[in-house]
Amino acid sequence: MVEGQIPIAEYSTGNTKHTWDAKKLRAAHQKLAEYTYKKGDVYRGYANRTLYVNLSTKKISEKPVTDEMKKLFTGGRGFGLKLLWEGIKPTTRWNSEENELLITTGPLCGTTQYAGSGKSLCLSVSPSTNIICDCNVGGFVGPYLKFAGFDALEIQGKASEDVIIFIDGEHGKISIETAPHEETNTHLLAEQLTTMYASEDTDQARQKVAVVSTGAAAEHSYWGCLNFSFYDIRRKTPRIKQAGRGGLGTVFRDKKLKAIVVKIDHLTGLSNHPADPDKLAEIGIKLHKEIRDLDRYQCNMRAVGTGHLVEIMDQYDLLPCENYRFGSFPKASKIYSPKFYELFTKIIPDGCWHGCTLACAKTVDGYTVMTGPYKGQKVTVDGPEYETIAACSNMSIWDPLWILEFNFYCDTYGIDTISTGTAIAFYMEMYEYGILNKERCNGLELCFGNADATLEFIHRIAQGDQAEFIRIASQGIRRVKDWILKNGWGDKKLVEDCGMESKGLEFSEYVTKESLAMQGGYGLTLKGPQHDEAWLIFMDMVNNAIPTFEDKAEALHYFPMWRTWFGLNGLCKLPWNDIEPANNAQTEEPAKVPEHVQNYVEYQNAVTGWKVTKEDLILQSERCYNFQRALNVWMGRGRRKDDWIPYRAMGPVTEMEYLSRRDRYDKQLVEKVGFTAQQVEQMSIQERIHQLYQYRQNQYQKLADAVYYRRGWTQNGVPTPQKMRQLGFTDKKLLQMLEEKIAEDEQAGLNTWGGIYGIGEKPPAQERQYWKFWK
Amino acid sequence: MNQPKTVKILAFHADRCKGCLACEKACSQVHFKTNAGGDQSALRITKTDQGYQMHVCDQRGLCLDLCPVGALRRQKNGVVVLDPKICVGCQACVAFCPIGAMRKSKLRLEPFKCISCGSCVRACPEKALELVERNIAEIKQIVYHKQGV
Ligand code: SF4
Ligand code: SF4
Ligand code: SF4
Numbered sequence: 051m052v053e054g055q056i057p058i059a060e061y062s063t064g065n066t067k068h069t070w071d072a073k074k075l076r077a078a079h080q081k082l083a084e085y086t087y088k089k090g091d092v093y094r095g096y097a098n099r100t101l102y103v104n105l106s107t108k109k110i111s112e113k114p115v116t117d118e119m120k121k122l123f124t125g126g127r128g129f130g131l132k133l134l135w136e137g138i139k140p141t142t143r144w145n146s147e148e149n150e151l152l153i154t155t156g157p158l159c160g161t162t163q164y165a166g167s168g169k170s171l172c173l174s175v176s177p178s179t180n181i182i183c184d185c186n187v188g189g190f191v192g193p194y195l196k197f198a199g200f201d202a203l204e205i206q207g208k209a210s211e212d213v214i215i216f217i218d219g220e221h222g223k224i225s226i227e228t229a230p231h232e233e234t235n236t237h238l239l240a241e242q243l244t245t246m247y248a249s250e251d252t253d254q255a256r257q258k259v260a261v262v263s264t265g266a267a268a269e270h271s272y273w274g275c276l277n278f279s280f281y282d283i284r285r286k287t288p289r290i291k292q293a294g295r296g297g298l299g300t301v302f303r304d305k306k307l308k309a310i311v312v313k314i315d316h317l318t319g320l321s322n323h324p325a326d327p328d329k330l331a332e333i334g335i336k337l338h339k340e341i342r343d344l345d346r347y348q349c350n351m352r353a354v355g356t357g358h359l360v361e362i363m364d365q366y367d368l369l370p371c372e373n374y375r376f377g378s379f380p381k382a383s384k385i386y387s388p389k390f391y392e393l394f395t396k397i398i399p400d401g402c403w404h405g406c407t408l409a410c411a412k413t414v415d416g417y418t419v420m421t422g423p424y425k426g427q428k429v430t431v432d433g434p435e436y437e438t439i440a441a442c443s444n445m446s447i448w449d450p451l452w453i454l455e456f457n458f459y460c461d462t463y464g465i466d467t468i469s470t471g472t473a474i475a476f477y478m479e480m481y482e483y484g485i486l487n488k489e490r491c492n493g494l495e496l497c498f499g500n501a502d503a504t505l506e507f508i509h510r511i512a513q514g515d516q517a518e519f520i521r522i523a524s525q526g527i528r529r530v531k532d533w534i535l536k537n538g539w540g541d542k543k544l545v546e547d548c549g550m551e552s553k554g555l556e557f558s559e560y561v562t563k564e565s566l567a568m569q570g571g572y573g574l575t576l577k578g579p580q581h582d583e584a585w586l587i588f589m590d591m592v593n594n595a596i597p598t599f600e601d602k603a604e605a606l607h608y609f610p611m612w613r614t615w616f617g618l619n620g621l622c623k624l625p626w627n628d629i630e631p632a633n634n635a636q637t638e639e640p641a642k643v644p645e646h647v648q649n650y651v652e653y654q655n656a657v658t659g660w661k662v663t664k665e666d667l668i669l670q671s672e673r674c675y676n677f678q679r680a681l682n683v684w685m686g687r688g689r690r691k692d693d694w695i696p697y698r699a700m701g702p703v704t705e706m707e708y709l710s711r712r713d714r715y716d717k718q719l720v721e722k723v724g725f726t727a728q729q730v731e732q733m734s735i736q737e738r739i740h741q742l743y744q745y746r747q748n749q750y751q752k753l754a755d756a757v758y759y760r761r762g763w764t765q766n767g768v769p770t771p772q773k774m775r776q777l778g779f780t781d782k783k784l785l786q787m788l789e790e791k792i793a794e795d796e797q798a799g800l801n802t803w804g805g806i807y808g809i810g811e812k813p814p815a816q817e818r819q820y821w822k823f824w825k
Numbered sequence: 826m827n828q829p830k831t832v833k834i835l836a837f838h839a840d841r842c843k844g845c846l847a848c849e850k851a852c853s854q855v856h857f858k859t860n861a862g863g864d865q866s867a868l869r870i871t872k873t874d875q876g877y878q879m880h881v882c883d884q885r886g887l888c889l890d891l892c893p894v895g896a897l898r899r900q901k902n903g904v905v906v907l908d909p910k911i912c913v914g915c916q917a918c919v920a921f922c923p924i925g926a927m928r929k930s931k932l933r934l935e936p937f938k939c940i941s942c943g944s945c946v947r948a949c950p951e952k953a954l955e956l957v958e959r960n961i962a963e964i965k966q967i968v969y970h971k972q973g974v
Contacts, residue, residue, distance in 0.1 A: 054890040054967025057828070057898060162915040254911065257894065283895050319914020319934045328931055331916055335929070338920030346970050353970045396969045397890060404893045405915030 054397070058253070061284040063395060064416030066428045068238070072246045079227040082213065085110035089199055089222045093323050095157030095657040096120065100129065101200040101224065103215055105305055106147060106207030110224050115201055122778060124618040126156030127184050128674040129202045130173035131681065134182060135784075137206060140684050144177035144297065145304050147207060153195060153262065153310070154202040157658050159620020160193030161405070162319045163334030164653055165341065166622030168193050168403020170278060176296035176577070177272040178469070178526055179554040181682045183296025183577045186617050188402025188411065189278030190260035193620075194219065194312040197321050209306035220249065220258075220315035229308045235265040235512075236277040237429055237462040239309060240288040244281055247311050253283040258317070261288065262310040264299035264464030266512040271524030273465040273473075274299025284397050285415060289432050291402050294466035295580060296555060303464075317404075325659030333649050333656070334405070341407045341629050349628045352398070354387035355412035356436035356624075361386040363440065368561045368587060370444040372498055373475035374550055374698050375707050377561040381448040385439055389450045390414075408625050410435075420455050421505045424462075431458045434467075440559030441471020445478060446498035455505060463512045472556035473527050474504055476549045480530075485540035492517040527551040544704075547697040553578040553687060562699045564714075565591040566746075567602040570753050573695040574606060576678045576688075582623070584609040589641050603756035603814075605641075612642070614671040619654065626650075673777045676761075676769045680784060683768050683791050690767045690804055693754060700746045705735050708742075715742060752805030759814035762821065766800040768792055770821040832903025833941045833956040834964075835868065837879035842953040844877055846870060848945035855944050856937050857930065865930045867939040879954075882926035882939040887966040888918035902941075903961055909935040921968070 090097070100113045115129070123132045130152040137150045152173045161167040170192030176183035195203055198219025205215070214229045233239045240261045248255040261279040268274025276299050279288040293299075324330050345351055350358045360382070363369035367377035393414045400409040414431040434442075434457045442453045460467045474496065480486040481496045488495055492515075494503045510517070511524045522533050527549040534540050550557040555578030562568040568591075571584035586605055589595045596602045616623045631645045638644070651664050662670075682688025701715075702708040708715055719730045719738060723745045730738065758765060762773035770792065771785040779785065795801050803813040817823070849862030849870060857865045868881040886905045888897050896912035899905050907918070907927075914934035918927045929936045946954045 054969065055886055055899070055965050058895045162913045253895070317913055319912070327934060331914070331929060331934065335916045335920045338917055342921050350970070398969045399891055399893045399917070401893060404913050405917060407891075407917050407921070 058283055061286070061397060063285045063287070063430070064428060065285075065287060065430055068241060070242050070245060072242070075231050075242065076246055078231050079214075079229060081225055081227050083108040083110055083226040085224045087112060087199060087222050087224065089219070091323060092160075092196060092321060094325050094659050095322050096125070097196050097199050097201045099200060100133065100202040100204060101217070102204045102206070103224070103226065104207040105205065105209040105213065105226065105307070108226060110226070112200075122673055123677075124157070124670045124674065125201060126154050126159070126171040126620050127173065127614070127617040128670075130154045130171055130184065131182070131674060131678055133202065133204050134173060135677075135681060137204065138175065140686065142175050142685070143180055144175050144301055146175070149175045149206075149301060151205045151298065151301050151305065152202060153191065155192045155196040156618055156620025158653060160196050160322050161324070161330065161653075161657065162403075163330045163405055164625070164649075165334075165337055165401070165406045165408050166403070166625040167405065167620065169616070169620050169622050170195070170293070171617050171620065172276060172293040172298050174296075174298050174301045175685075176298070176555070177300050178297050178528070178556075179578050179687070181553070181577070181685050181687045182678060183298065183555070184617065184678075185276070185293035185295050185298060186582070186622070187276065187278045187293035188280070188291035188622065190280040190403065191262055191278045191310070191312050193403060194258075194260045194314045197314045197317060198312055203310070205305065205307070208304065212306055212308040214243070214308050215310045216247065217310070217312045220313055232308060234308065235462040236263045236290060236464060237458075239263045240277065240279040240290060243309055243311050244279065244288045247313055249313075253281070253286065256288075257281045257283055258315070259311065259313050261312075262302075263308070264302050265462050266514075267463035267465045267508065267524075268299035269303040270514045270521075271465055271511050272297045272300055272526050273469045273524065274301070274303060275464055275466045276302060277461060277464060280402060285395070285413065285430060287430055289411070289413060289430065290461060291411065291432070292461065292466070294468055296577060297466075299464045322657060324657040326656040329652060329656040333652055337625065337629075337649065338407050340631060341625075344632060345408065345629055348630060350387070351408050351410045351624070351628055352400075354391050354394070355400075355410040355433075357387040357390050357412070357434065357439055359436040360439050360443075363560070366587075366592065367564070370440055370475070370559050370561050372446050373444060373479040373548065374557070374561055374563075375479070375704070376710060377563070379443065379446075382443060384448045385443060385450055385453065390434065390439075393450065393454070402622075406622070406625070408629060410624060414454055417454050417458065419458065420451070421502070422459060422509045429458060432461060433457045437559050438467040438471070441467050441475075444471055444475040444559065445504060447501045447504065448499075449501065452501040455501070456508075459505065459508050459512075463508065465508070465511070468558050469526060469556040470508070472550055472559070473523065473530070474507065476527050477523060477530065479548055480534065480540065480545070483540070483544070485534060485545065490519060490539070491523075492519045494519070526554065527556055528554045547703045550696055550698055551579070552695045552699075553692055555579055557699065560585075560587065562587070563701050566749055566753055567596055567605055569695060569700055569750055570602065570606045570757055571609075572699060573693050573750070574754060574757050575610070576675065576682060579695065579699075583613055595641065599752055599756040602753060603760040606757045607760045608642070608668070611668045611671040611675060614675050615650075615667050618670055618674060669777075673779070676774060676777060677779070679763070680769050680774065680788060684787055688767065689795070689800070690754060690765070693767060695750070697743065697747070700750060701742050702739060705739070708735055708739050718742065748806050752807070755803045755805050756814050759820070764792055764795065764801050764821065765803050765818070766795045768795065770824075772821045772824040776824065829899060829901055829903035830961060831958050832884045832961050832964075834883045834959055835879070835881050835939065835941065835945070836955045836957045838953045838955065839877050839879075841951045842870065842877040842879075843951055844870060844872060845950065847948045847950060848954055851944040851948035855940075855942055857932055864928070865932060867926075867928060867937055868945055880924075880926065883924070883964055884941065884959075884961075885964045885966045887968050888922060888927055890968040891917050891921055893917070899961075904941045905938065906940055907936060907938060909933070912936070923966070
């Protein structure tokens with residue numbers, strides 16, 4: 051641990067010191083294309099152009115950003131969606147030549163005064179889901195891309211050998227270079243490139259370079275993540291944050307990208323040229339002060355990052371344990387946040403962009419690796435974050451050091467800790483039932499808690515091991531389900547119900563069984579089951595604040611729109627509600643944190659010079675949200691059947707699970723389903739499970755009905771042309787496409803409500819084609 | 826590097842002060858080349874029921890570890906200085922300073938603070954200000970939270 055007030059030059063973290071022959075590495079680079087551009091200032095948050103790079107044709111060009119584009123798509127993820135719509139086809143798959151990888155910023159991205167303002171938004175057609183996946187990630191790449199001159203980077207095509215895209219904002223040059231000798235794994239590669247591309251041999255110069263990379267396992271699995279670097283002047287090493295979900299790193303390697311390097315020459319607090327810098331500083335200082343005074347009593351992010359959630363989730367029965375069978379576990383206290391606090395290097399600032407005083411980007415320095423190719427070396431582990439810790443509790447791994455080991459290798463090999471952990475947890479459960487075994491798993495003893503086997507599996511993926519299980523299992527739960535069923539090894543219902551994926555993407559780490567709204571928060575999402583659209587567990591099950599379907603639908607309208615907004619602007623969600631004003635609980639709608647919503651209104655106005663209201667913010671999101679859903683429909687996924695979630699997400703699948711919470715479920719059969727206590731007593735456990743199953747499935751369908759209606763979609767979940775027109779879209783191709791899809795559904799009889807409505811209940815609208823009447 | 830052991834900080838003799846604010850004006854000359862005083866001065870003199878009070882940085886340096894770009898450092902003489910050329914204007918130091926001595930003026934995004942230059946001492950006609958030497962070990966503060974505070 052490092053004591054404070056040490057001159058920056060003297061911080062020491064105990065990591066292995068690497069020396070590179072940077073000249074030799076660089077000398078082997080061959081420039082395949084170069085493009086010179088005129089540097090311009092960012093004005094009111096926008097660089098006003100995007101960068102297009104085609105790796106097949108080596109074409110590099112600029113595209114203008116128009117006012118119309120800003121109005122309809124705002125920025126960030128919105129710009130990404132627009133460019134994808136113009137760049138891909140409905141038949142485009144993750145490895146198609148024309149698939150694009152986008153890194154976008156957003157008008158507020160790169161602001162230094164307001165915490166959480168350095169996020170990049172990445173998009174691509176995902177190998178897991180075959181639709182567009184979007185990821186929000188920290189690190190310096192996004193802000194630097196903008197200050198180098200571009201609101202977005204759009205990469206299409208594939209290179210024929212490993213290449214680096216170098217965006218040199220210092221000299222106004224973009225190049226595509228071969229990179230034959232650099233390492234592939236991130237912890238080494240990011241360090242090499244940061245050193246190689248820095249203008250001088252100083253920490254200040256290295257801090258002006260940021261790198262996107264992935265690792266060896268991204269190439270061989272569908273879990274590839276992107277690592278976005280930021281150089282830490284105290285730790286003297288680049289650190290990384292992940293665009294984890296949906297296999298974007300897999301797309302990256304499929305394009306033969308080794309890295310993207312972005313460099314700037316100068317950064318100030320006014321690089322965004324905001325319309326009203328004083329206002330910006332004022333609201334920023336107000337938030338910093340709240341963080342200073344209240345964080346330690348609220349989430350304690352500055353001390354332990356998102357890991358503070360582990361103990362809360364465990365206490366509320368929401369921590370995924372043994373593949374989501376249980377929501378708490380006797381051993382869980384071994385991985386509570388104080389255990390990691392002991393390991394973190396306590397040298398602040400730990401924000402993933404300048405000015406984020408919430409500082410959740412915690413780090414363990416000088417960690418000694420226990421397995422694999424880097425065994426015995428000391429490394430920096432960025433994290434663990436809550437999701438990573440919980441991915442390990444899901445695999446029943448309760449040792450903080452093994453969690454760090456898992457975290458380190460997933461990061462450096464470039465795979466998503468969430469998908470990897472959730473998938474392995476499922477394989478472990480299948481192993482327990484004998485559906486998988488040592489032989490079927492190519493010699494791996496994948497039983498719960500076997501950290502050794504878990505790491506072995508990951509190492510073998512990175513090595514490109516082509517053994518059948520390793521190959522299929524690294525493509526995720528969906529493919530393994532199909533493989534198990536094809537081989538006739540397990541009962542279809544059990545396998546489908548236990549494997550926690552939807553749309554092909556693995557679930558993130560919350561137990562949703564007891565919160566219907568949260569089930570919707572995972573199932574009725576655009577990119578797949580992920581908590582970043584709506585996290586409603588506490589509102590729904592702890593506070594009982596959204597009791598009716600209508601209330602839940604309203605929450606599943608507002609919160610996804612609200613959270614989408616961060617992605618349109620290049621922001622982090624955490625400073626919105628992981629820190630709250632002292633009087634928040636007394637406000638009318640505490641769940642929305644009204645004072646912070648108002649901050650964001652003023653923040654966007656201060657940067658852009660617009661005059662938006664809080665309703666306008668939601669409208670900005672609604673446009674993009676509906677547009678993305680329309681693109682899902684266009685690509686063949688984005689209907690009711692795609693919003694299916696496995697039953698493990700809704701209720702107890704096995705007798706063991708039922709029995710572990712028997713009182714709770716017995717009571718629900720009486721209070722919710724309508725049996726008498728006596729009737730329940732007479733039922734077998736299997737029968738009780740069955741009754742609960744029927745009830746909960748129907749609840750979920752009714753919820754989907756209410757949500758689709760609230761969102762202005764058809765009963766089958768398709769955004770209507772009427773809705774799109776209301777939102778301002780006039781694109782004929784888009785509107786006609788939706789018209790046709792709805793007509794197709796109509797013919798197939800799919801425009802009907804999904805829930806079964808009993809006496810005294812009714813679906814959200816009587817008129818079947820209710821949207822036809824909209825102006 | 827040998828770390829400085831002592832630092833000069835401002836001391837105030839309230840009984841001598843007449844509230845002329847010559848010190849504030851001298852300070853804004855140093856930082857902004859104006860005579861405005863007030864928001865543009867790193868030291869502030871205010872009148873209270875008990876007489877005059879001075880408010881200024883005591884060089885405790887809580888801000889040192891906080892700055893993400895290393896714009897704040899302790900010089901050889903122990904004084905904490907901010908390099909506006911490196912600063913990215915995040916205002917973290919302004920908000921986190923426990924005594925509010927890191928200041929932000931509307932004239933510039935980058936904050937400013939007392940640099941113990943002594944201009945105010947020289948400007949004060951009443952000799953109410955003085956630079957005194959302190960052990961850094963006694964005043965220094967470090968930034969990170971202990972868990973569970
Ligand atoms: S809260 Fe955490 S993730 Fe969000 S911007 Fe700050 S450091 Fe990054
Ligand atoms: S010592 Fe110098 S900088 Fe500090 S308050 Fe006095 S005049 Fe201003
Ligand atoms: S405002 Fe400047 S000096 Fe203060 S913490 Fe931020 S970057 Fe550092």
